[in-house]
Amino acid sequence: MQSSIWRMVPYSENMKSAVSNGRFLQTKEKRKPRGREIHMLESQKKANEKWLKANYEQIAFRAPKGTKEEIKAAAAAHGMSMAAYIQAACKEKAEK
Numbered sequence: 001m002q003s004s005i006w007r008m009v010p011y012s013e014n015m016k017s018a019v020s021n022g023r024f025l026q027t028k029e030k031r032k033p034r035g036r037e038i039h040m041l042e043s044q045k046k047a048n049e050k051w052l053k054a055n056y057e058q059i060a061f062r063a064p065k066g067t068k069e070e071i072k073a074a075a076a077a078h079g080m081s082m083a084a085y086i087q088a089a090c091k092e093k094a095e096k
Contacts, residue, residue, distance in 0.1 A: 071085065
């Protein structure tokens with residue numbers, strides 16, 4: 001879990017959701033985890049990669065330039081991710 005720290009920064013009109021403190025604003029920042037927390041993140045990453053390898057396959061293919069944007073737009077129009085859209089299209093084609 002990342003912890004946050006408070007830091008004093010010069011006042012700027014563009015800064016939003018900060019607490020005014022005279023000429024400075026207090027902003028909440030995220031701090032990188034240290035020590036054991038990093039080790040746990042690495043172990044979680046390894047566990048996720050192991051699970052993905054055991055349960056999913058990757059399929060890569062090449063297509064002419066512009067095809068990716070066409071697929072992305074069609075998938076968005078159907079409220080789907082590109083992967084889900086391509087899977088549905090392949091399944092529909094296989095059933096015919």
